[in-house]
Amino acid sequence: MHDILCFHCTHGSAVALSDDKSIASRTSDYGNAIVFSAQPIKVGQKVCVELTQSTEWMGAIRIGVTSHDPAKMPPATLPRYVSPDLTRKDGYWAKGLDESYAKTGCQVTLSVTQTGQIVYYVNKHKCGVFLSRLPATAPLWLLFDLYGNTTAIKLVHPGE
DSSP: OGGGSSEEEEEOTTEEEOTTSOEEEEOSSSSOOEEEESSOBOTTOEEEEEEEEEOSOSSOOEEEEESSOGGGSOGGGOOSOSTTTTTTSTTEEEEEOOGGGOSTTOEEEEEEOTTSOEEEEETTEEEEEEEOSOOTTSOBEEEEEOOTTEEEEEEEOTTO
16 A cells, blocks of 8 residues: 555656655646556555645646556656546546645545545545546556646645
8 A cells, every 4th residue: 555655757747756756746837747656546545645835826736547557658748738638538537626625735535436436535524526437447547737726746644
């Protein structure tokens, strides 16, 4: 379970990772800020991301999953944005977090169910289904687009 608590070395050109790969930061104003989990998420596993930096821009972090192994994606081929650039392709599912949650210090916890849904919590409050109709039997890597007002995120243990 600890392996998920870092980001994959495949990421957008405007992303800087901390040495331990637990923090991803957007290094330019907009775009090219896609990051993936280092390992696929397991059904029932809770993964928590804390928004560590936000601005007053429009829009908020995009969160989703992919059935494509990031290790097989050349970073130079990653598009500028998750949505719609990746979400219109097979094997990618993502949407934006409501801007009211996208504030510094906010923690978003995600879990994939056996029925192929991502259930999410914001600051330990269950908010419901974030995404559905996912192939829960396939390996799924988390993906994040540090979009809009979200400029940095940190993977933390749920409950911290």
